[in-house]
Structures are given as C-alpha cells and as structure tokens.
Amino acid sequence: MSKNILIVDDSMSLRQVVSIALTGAGYNVIEAGDGNEALTKLNGDKIHLIVSDVNMPGMDGITFVSHVKQDANYKFTPIIMLTTESQQEMIQKGKELGVKAWLVKPFKPEQMLDAVSKLILP
Amino acid sequence: MSARGKLLTYGLPLLLMLTVNYFLLVTWEYQVGSIVATGFLGVLWIAHLRSVLNIVSEKRQAELEEDESTEAAGPTFTEGLDEFSVKALPIWMKQIETGRSQTELAINTLSQRFSGLVQRIAKITQDTQSGVGKNAKNPKGLSIDNVIDSSRQDLSVLVKQLEQAMSSKHDLLEKLRQLQMHTEEMKEMATAVGKVAEQTNLLALNAAIEAARAGEQGRGFSVVADEVRNLSQVSGQTGSEIVGRITQLSESMNAVLEAAERTRKDDESAQLQSGTSIIMVLDRFYRYAEGLEGSTSMLQENNKGIKSEIEDILVSLQFQDRVSQILYHVLEQMGDLASFLDKNLEAKQVNDACKPLEVSKWLGDMERSYTMAEERKNHSKEFGENGSGGGDAYFF
Numbered sequence: 001m002s003k004n005i006l007i008v009d010d011s012m013s014l015r016q017v018v019s020i021a022l023t024g025a026g027y028n029v030i031e032a033g034d035g036n037e038a039l040t041k042l043n044g045d046k047i048h049l050i051v052s053d054v055n056m057p058g059m060d061g062i063t064f065v066s067h068v069k070q071d072a073n074y075k076f077t078p079i080i081m082l083t084t085e086s087q088q089e090m091i092q093k094g095k096e097l098g099v100k101a102w103l104v105k106p107f108k109p110e111q112m113l114d115a116v117s118k119l120i121l122p
Numbered sequence: 123m124s125a126r127g128k129l130l131t132y133g134l135p136l137l138l139m140l141t142v143n144y145f146l147l148v149t150w151e152y153q154v155g156s157i158v159a160t161g162f163l164g165v166l167w168i169a170h171l172r173s174v175l176n177i178v179s180e181k182r183q184a185e186l187e188e189d190e191s192t193e194a195a196g197p198t199f200t201e202g203l204d205e206f207s208v209k210a211l212p213i214w215m216k217q218i219e220t221g222r223s224q225t226e227l228a229i230n231t232l233s234q235r236f237s238g239l240v241q242r243i244a245k246i247t248q249d250t251q252s253g254v255g256k257n258a259k260n261p262k263g264l265s266i267d268n269v270i271d272s273s274r275q276d277l278s279v280l281v282k283q284l285e286q287a288m289s290s291k292h293d294l295l296e297k298l299r300q301l302q303m304h305t306e307e308m309k310e311m312a313t314a315v316g317k318v319a320e321q322t323n324l325l326a327l328n329a330a331i332e333a334a335r336a337g338e339q340g341r342g343f344s345v346v347a348d349e350v351r352n353l354s355q356v357s358g359q360t361g362s363e364i365v366g367r368i369t370q371l372s373e374s375m376n377a378v379l380e381a382a383e384r385t386r387k388d389d390e391s392a393q394l395q396s397g398t399s400i401i402m403v404l405d406r407f408y409r410y411a412e413g414l415e416g417s418t419s420m421l422q423e424n425n426k427g428i429k430s431e432i433e434d435i436l437v438s439l440q441f442q443d444r445v446s447q448i449l450y451h452v453l454e455q456m457g458d459l460a461s462f463l464d465k466n467l468e469a470k471q472v473n474d475a476c477k478p479l480e481v482s483k484w485l486g487d488m489e490r491s492y493t494m495a496e497e498r499k500n501h502s503k504e505f506g507e508n509g510s511g512g513g514d515a516y517f518f
Binding site for chain 1 (some may be wrong): 432433436437438439440441442443444446447493494495513514515516517518
C-alpha cells in the first residue's frame with residue numbers, strides 16, 4: 001500500500017512539482033494550501049510524512065507544526081520543511097519544534113526523494 | 123504753515139505710515155513689498171523704515187525660531203521620506219530586477235529542457251522505426267507526432283504567459299525609476315528652500331544694519347529690501363512646486379502600487395495556467411515513455427535522459443514561487459509606506475502632528491520581512507553569509 005504524504009504550500013505550482021516527484025516514486029499525495037487547510041486534512045487518516053512550507057498566508061508553517069506536535073495522532077509523524085527561508089535562526093527554530101529535515105527551495109526531486117526515504121518508515 | 127499745509131506735510135505721511143503699518147502686520151510678503159514702497163517717501167520715513175526692518179528681522183527670526191520649535195515639537199509631513207526613498211527605492215529596484223532575471227533564466231532553461239525532451243522522444247521514435255529499438259512499441263497507440271504537436275501548443279501558451287509576466291515586471295521597474303526621479307527632485311527642492319530661507323534671513327539682517335545707516339545711504343537699503351522681496355517670492359514658488367511634487371509623488375506611488383498589483387495578478391494567473399500546461403505536457407511524455415516497452419540499451423539511455431530533463435524542469439519551475447515571494451514583500455513594503463503617508467496627510471489636513479518616518483526602523487522592518495538569501499543580499503551590500511541559492515538540506 002502506498003504511503004500518504006501531506007504537502008502544505010500556498011504555491012500551487014510548487015505543490016504540483018513536489019507531487020510529480022513523489023507520485024512518480026509511488027507515494028500518494030494529499031495537498032493543502034496553508035496550515036489551516038492542512039489541519040483539516042489531519043482527520044484521523046494515516047499520514048506517513050508531512051512536507052510543509054514556512055511562509056504562507058493564513059496559518060504559517062511554524063504555527064502549523066506546533067499544532068501537529070500537540071496532536072496525539074500525528075505528533076510522531078516526520079515533518080520536512082520545504083522553504084525559501086535559509087536563515088539559521090529559523091532553521092534552529094524548526095529543529096527545536098521537532099521537524100526532521102529542512103530543505104531550501106529550489107530543491108532537486110532526487111533530494112526530496114532521498115529525504116523522504118530516510119524519514120518514512122518502511 | 124497753514125493747518126491744511128501741516129496736514130499735508132505731516133498728517134498724510136502719518137496716515138500712509140499707519141496704513142503701511144497695518145499691512146505690515148498682515149503677511150510677510152506684503153511687508154517686504156511695503157518696505158519698497160515706503161522707501162521712496164524719503165528721509166522722513168527713515169526712522170519708520172528702521173522700525174519696520176526691525177519688525178521684519180524680528181518677525182523672520184521669530185518665524186525661524188518657530189520653525190525650529192515646530193520641528194522639535196512635531197515633524198513636517200515629509201520628514202524622513204527623502205532619506206527613506208533614496209535608500210529604499212534602489213533596494214526595491216534590485217528585488218524586482220532579481221525577479222525579472224530569475225524569470226528570464228527560468229524561461230530559457232525551460233525552453234531548452236522542453237526542446238531536449240522533444241528531441242529525445244523524436245530519437246526514440248526514429249530508432250523504433252529504423253529497427254534499432256524494434257522491440258519498442260506503444261500499446262496505448264500514442265503517436266509521437268501527436269505528443270509533440272499538442273505539447274508544442276501548450277508550451278507556446280506557457281511561454282507567452284511567462285513573457286507577459288516578464289514585461290509587466292519591466293513596467294514596474296520603469297515606474298519605480300520614475301518615482302526615484304521625483305524623490306530626487308524633491309530632495310533638491312527641499313535643499314533649495316532651506317538655502318532661500320537662510321539667505322532671506324541673512325538679507326533681512328543686512329537690511330536692518332543698512333537701515334541703521336540709512337541716514338546716509340537710504341538707497342542701498344531699498345536695494346536690499348528689494349532682494350528680500352525677490353527671495354521671498356522664490357521661496358514661495360519653490361514651496362508651491364514642492365506641494366506639486368508631493369502630489370506627483372503620491373500619484374507615482376499609486377501607479378507603482380497598481381503596477382505591482384497587476385504584476386502579482388499576472389504571476390498568479392501565469393502560475394495557475396502554466397502549472398496546468400506543464401502538468402499536461404509532462405503527463406503526456408510520461409505516458410508515452412511508459413508505453414514504450416523497449417529493452418534496448420539505447421532506449422534505456424534515452425529514458426534516463428528524459429527523466430533527467432524532467433527533473434531539471436521541476437527545479438526550474440520553482441522560480442515562480444521565489445519570484446512571487448520577492449514581489450509580495452516589495453508590494454507589502456510599498457503598501458506600508460503608502461498608508462503611513464496617507465495617515466500623515468490626514469493629520470496635516472486637520473493640523474495634527476505628523477509622525478516622522480524613522481528611516482532606520484523602516485529599513486530594519488524591511489530586512490526582517492525577507493525570507494530569501496537573495497532578498498537579504500539585495501538589501502545589504504555587506505551581506506556575505508547564508509548565500510543560499512537553494513538546494514541546501516539539513517537533517518536533525
């Protein structure tokens with residue numbers, strides 16, 4: 001059974017790019033446009049991994065991650081931040097919140113697949 | 123001397139003097155004009171002129187002091203705007219230029235990659251037909267000609283949209299350049315006004331000294347007084363030009379904001395439509411490649427090539443997200459400035475104190491709003507670290 005990955009990004013083209021890379025490798029992709037929408041997708045279904053942007057209108061990625069970490073069903077779900085943000089303070093903040101990887105856009109598909117395969121449980 | 127004679131000799135000049143004095147109290151410009159008129163009345167008026175000049179000098183001094191105290195109590199409408207504009211506009215121009223060059227680079231890369239894809243697929247077809255890949259076939263019945271033709275159509279629409287996005291960014295840059303010119307002019311005029319005020323003050327003081335010596339050199343005084351009037355007029359004209367420039371500046375700011383908003387909307391629509399076109403094209407190529415059940419090494423090599431071309435396309439496509447963020451930040455910063463100016467304008471209209479534009483605070487806020495290494499680099503020349511052009515990965 002293919003693993004479910006939730007992609008949270010306000011840019012539709014970016015979600016599509018991630019989606020092409022992941023579905024091509026056999027993953028099942030669920031998309032959300034910001035943190036608020038992403039929280040509605042966390043409705044008890046099994047999510048194996050979350051890929052989230054940081055800067056988004058509505059609910060930003062950092063707030064979204066804090067919510068996920070307080071949810072008993074998803075607090076151990078691995079999270080990859082995929083963002084243009086490259087400041088060390090922000091990366092440190094992500095680490096403290098418990099995210100597992102921080103990828104700076106633009107990313108290469110193989111880089112994403114490498115990160116996903118390292119974090120997702122077989 | 124008859125009573126009538128006395129009246130004409132002393133009374134009429136006295137009446138005139140009283141009338142002049144009345145007007146002297148009305149406005150600064152009128153006072154100076156009056157000085158010139160009264161200068162022709164001769165020695166009889168010298169004592170009066172001395173007092174007038176003293177009033178003028180004192181009044182001007184009081185005005186200057188008042189200006190200084192006003193400055194200390196509450197800043198003027200445009201205080202800090204010149205300095206901020208001179209510093210912020212080049213940053214905004216660099217940010218937009220970054221967006222434009224990234225768009226251009228992405229268009230070139232995408233065109234090359236798509237043409238690479240087409241060539242690779244054409245090669246597969248050629249090999250298949252010539253028997254090199256005779257095992258290759260497409261059971262879904264997709265013809266390469268159809269794939270290429272429809273892809274070409276989709277891509278030409280996409281390239282047109284991307285070109286449009288680029289031209290609207292060019293338009294925005296032009297508007298910003300015009301805006302920068304206005305602020306430069308305003309700065310020059312503000313300096314000119316300062317000089318005029320300084321010179322007027324000096325001349326008024328000179329005139330006071332001249333008036334003290336007027337017993338001997340009454341004529342010299344009238345020349346000085348004339349100059350004071352001229353300068354005062356120049357000062358008044360420059361003042362109204364500044365008001366005109368502020369109006370133009372405000373109009374230019376609105377035009378820039380409209381252009382920025384248009385660019386953002388164009389980008390959004392290009393993003394939606396190009397996203398759909400590209401997904402269609404990539405899907406089509408994937409389906410075609412999947413359909414080829416070839417096993418020759420040449421076909422396998424070509425399929426690897428196709429995969430690599432598509433991966434490069436996926437990297438290039440991310441430019442939209444980056445450019446959109448740069449423009450969003452510029453737009454947000456311009457919007458903040460526009461609403462700050464609006465508030466000050468409203469305060470000025472009801473004679474409330476205007477807020478000064480704290481340049482270093484505004485520039486600091488701008489810097490904190492950035493998310494990308496390029497934006498920070500554009501903001502600061504000293505920037506050297508965190509020079510990420512993307513692709514960095516951190517694991518915890």
